[in-house]
Amino acid sequence: AQSVAQPEDQVNVAEGNPLTVKCTYSVSGNPYLFWYVQYPNRGLQFLLKYITGDNLVKGSYGFEAEFNKSQTSFHLKKPSALVSDSALYFCAVRDNIGSGFQKLVFGTGTRLLVSP
Amino acid sequence: DGGITQSPKYLFRKEGQNVTLSCEQNLNHDAMYWYRQDPGQGLRLIYYSQIVNDFQKGDIAEGYSVSREKKESFPLTVTSAQKNPTAFYLCASSRPGSLYNEQFFGPGTRLTVL
Numbered sequence: 001a002q003s004v005a006q007p008e009d010q011v012n013v014a015e016g017n018p019l020t021v022k023c024t025y026s027v028s029g030n031p032y033l034f035w036y037v038q039y040p041n042r043g044l045q046f047l048l049k050y051i052t053g054d055n056l057v058k059g060s061y062g063f064e065a066e067f068n069k070s071q072t073s074f075h076l077k078k079p080s081a082l083v084s085d086s087a088l089y090f091c092a093v094r095d096n097i098g099s100g101f102q103k104l105v106f107g108t109g110t111r112l113l114v115s116p
Numbered sequence: 117d118g119g120i121t122q123s124p125k126y127l128f129r130k131e132g133q134n135v136t137l138s139c140e141q142n143l144n145h146d147a148m149y150w151y152r153q154d155p156g157q158g159l160r161l162i163y164y165s166q167i168v169n170d171f172q173k174g175d176i177a178e179g180y181s182v183s184r185e186k187k188e189s190f191p192l193t194v195t196s197a198q199k200n201p202t203a204f205y206l207c208a209s210s211r212p213g214s215l216y217n218e219q220f221f222g223p224g225t226r227l228t229v230l
Contacts, residue, residue, distance in 0.1 A: 041204075043223045103174070109158055
């Protein structure tokens with residue numbers, strides 16, 4: 001089965017500094033990877049995805065993610081953090097479950113706290 | 117939250133009661149999903165539906181039931197058989213069969229058992 005791991009429960013960064021939220025994956029076949037963000041008591045919002053092609057994927061709100069096949073990683077990055085980026089971030093991988101249908105398998109989430 | 121509505125936002129249930137969570141979407145998506153979110157555990161798939169009148173169990177379906185009578189609607193019933201129902205429930209939808217099918221999520225319903 002496909003899986004992703006988010007090794008950090010929380011990441012702390014000062015506003016204006018670069019941020020990285022880590023994700024590693026374990027898949028059979030080609031990985032299809034996603035990042036979502038969740039603000040308190042809200043649903044998840046899609047940030048970006050990697051399907052194929054360039055290893056650097058650009059997404060919403062200035063976020064980007066770097067796909068690294070040799071390290072089986074898909075880390076989320078932003079050059080300059082904002083206080084408003086503070087939220088819960090989820091990495092996810094697509095998993096085939098038969099009949100041409102796919103589901104997403106989510107990591108446990110990483111809380112990002114950006115201090116002023 | 118992308119054309120998906122969930123109601124109510126907060127729900128309180130007494131022990132032994134069944135409750136139904138509503139999920140409606142106007143995105144014309146065929147596929148719909150229910151997830152349960154608990155602190156430190158990420159999201160776990162309860163049920164999913166590819167098309168109207170069809171649905172399948174996910175990873176933690178015990179104690180839950182669903183129906184899909186209309187494309188727009190995918191209600192979830194939390195039955196008294198669910199031993200620990202207190203959680204945040206999220207509904208999502210997507211276009212099925214596509215490699216690029218990111219899911220769109222509703223705002224969630226927080227269920228608390230009294």
